[in-house]
Amino acid sequence: MLRTYVRNDQYTIEIGERSRLEVPIGSDLKDEYGFGHRDRLRLEVTGDPKWSGEQGRLELVYDELADTFRAFQPITIDDSRLDSPLTSEEAALDVGANNLVACTTTTGSQYLYDGRDEFERFRETTEEIAYYQSLLENQRKTSNRIDRLYRKRTNRRDHVQDALVRDLVERLHEDDVSILYVGDITGVLSTHWSARVNEKTHNFWAYRRFINRLECVCEEYGISVKEESEAWTSQTCPECGEREETVRLADTLTCPCGFEGHADLTASESFLRQQNNEVRSMARPVYLKWNNHEWQDHHSPPSVVETMANEAYTNQSTTPSGNIALGKARND
Numbered sequence: 114m115l116r117t118y119v120r121n122d123q124y125t126i127e128i129g130e131r132s133r134l135e136v137p138i139g140s141d142l143k144d145e146y147g148f149g150h151r152d153r154l155r156l157e158v159t160g161d162p163k164w165s166g167e168q169g170r171l172e173l174v175y176d177e178l179a180d181t182f183r184a185f186q187p188i189t190i191d192d193s194r195l196d197s198p199l200t201s202e203e204a205a206l207d208v209g210a211n212n213l214v215a216c217t218t219t220t221g222s223q224y225l226y227d228g229r230d231e232f233e234r235f236r237e238t239t240e241e242i243a244y245y246q247s248l249l250e251n252q253r254k255t256s257n258r259i260d261r262l263y264r265k266r267t268n269r270r271d272h273v274q275d276a277l278v279r280d281l282v283e284r285l286h287e288d289d290v291s292i293l294y295v296g297d298i299t300g301v302l303s304t305h306w307s308a309r310v311n312e313k314t315h316n317f318w319a320y321r322r323f324i325n326r327l328e329c330v331c332e333e334y335g336i337s338v339k340e341e342s343e344a345w346t347s348q349t350c351p352e353c354g355e356r357e358e359t360v361r362l363a364d365t366l367t368c369p370c371g372f373e374g375h376a377d378l379t380a381s382e383s384f385l386r387q388q389n390n391e392v393r394s395m396a397r398p399v400y401l402k403w404n405n406h407e408w409q410d411h412h413s414p415p416s417v418v419e420t421m422a423n424e425a426y427t428n429q430s431t432t433p434s435g436n437i438a439l440g441k442a443r444n445d
C-alpha cells in the first residue's frame with residue numbers, strides 16, 4: 114500500500130467552501146514538475162472534519178480500490194469539549210455450559226447465548242468417537258475415521274464460538290461498551306464450574322480459546338477485555354446481596370427475600386456491579402440461538418423442562434479426561 118506521513122508542522126488544511134490541503138514536496142519532484150523552490154503542493158480535499166484542535170501527523174494513503182488518496186488527521190482536543198464521554202459503558206460476561214454466554218451492560222442490555230443444542234451435538238460426536246475407539250484392534254490408538262471425527266467436532270465448536278464472539282462484540286459496540294469484564298480462568302474453573310459442569314463441557318467450551326478470540330475481536334472494536342475474579346457472582350442475590358441462602362436450580366436463582374431471576378444473567382449483572390458499576394434499568398433480555406449458520410434472536414427464554422433435561426444429561430459424564438483447563442481437547 115502506498116502510504117506516507119507528513120509532520121504536523123509541515124502541512125496546512127483549510128476547510129471551507131473550497132477545502133484544500135498543502136503539503137511540502139521533495140526537490141526531485143520540484144525539478145521534475147517545474148515547481149519553484151518554495152512551492153508546496155496544493156490539493157483539493159473533500160469531507161468535513163468531525164473535530165478541530167491541535168493537529169497531529171498527517172497520514173496519506175492511496176486507496177487502490179477507490180483510486181483515491183485519503184488523508185487521516187489526528188487531532189488533540191481537551192475533554193471538556195467532548196459532548197459525551199467516548200468511553201463510558203462497560204459490560205460483564207458469565208460463561209457457562211447450558212448458556213454459553215450471559216452478558217449484562219451498564220446500558221441495561223442483556224444477552225443470553227443458548228448452547229444446549231450445540232453441546233448436544235458435541236456430545237453425540239464424542240460418543241461416536243468412543244464407539245470407534247472401542248473397535249480399534251492391536252493397541253492402535255486412533256484411526257483416520259476417529260481423527261476425522263475429532264476434527265469435525267473441533268471445527269464445528271470453533272465455528273459456533275467465533276460466530277458468537279463476533280455477534281456479541283458487535284452488539285457491545287452498538288451499546289458503546291469500552292470495557293468488558295470476563296472471569297479469570299482460576300475463578301471459572303474452581304468456583305464457578307466445578308460443581309455443576311463436567312469435563313466434557315470444559316472441552317466443549319474451550320475457555321482459553323474463547324478468551325483469546327474475544328480479545329482479538331474486541332481489539333478490532335476498541336474494547337478492552339479485563340479478566341477479574343467473579344467469586345460469588347453466581348450465588349449473589351442482586352436485590353439484597355444474600356450469598357449463602359440463595360438457591361440455584363437449573364437456570365433459576367431464587368432468594369429468601371423473594372427474588373427470582375435467570376441465574377446466568379443475574380450472575381453477569383452481579384459481576385458487572387462488583388466492578389463498581391451502576392447498571393441502568395434493564396431492558397428485556399435478548400435470547401440467542403444458533404441455527405447452524407448464525408446466532409439468531411428468539412424472544413422467549415428456553416423452557417424450564419428443556420433446561421432440567423439437559424442439566425441431568427451434563428451430570429452423567431463418562432468422557433476420559435484431557436487437558437481440560439485450557440480447553441484443549443485431544444486432536445484440537
Ligand SMILES: [Zn+2]
Nearest residue numbers: 350353368370
Ligand atoms: Zn435476596
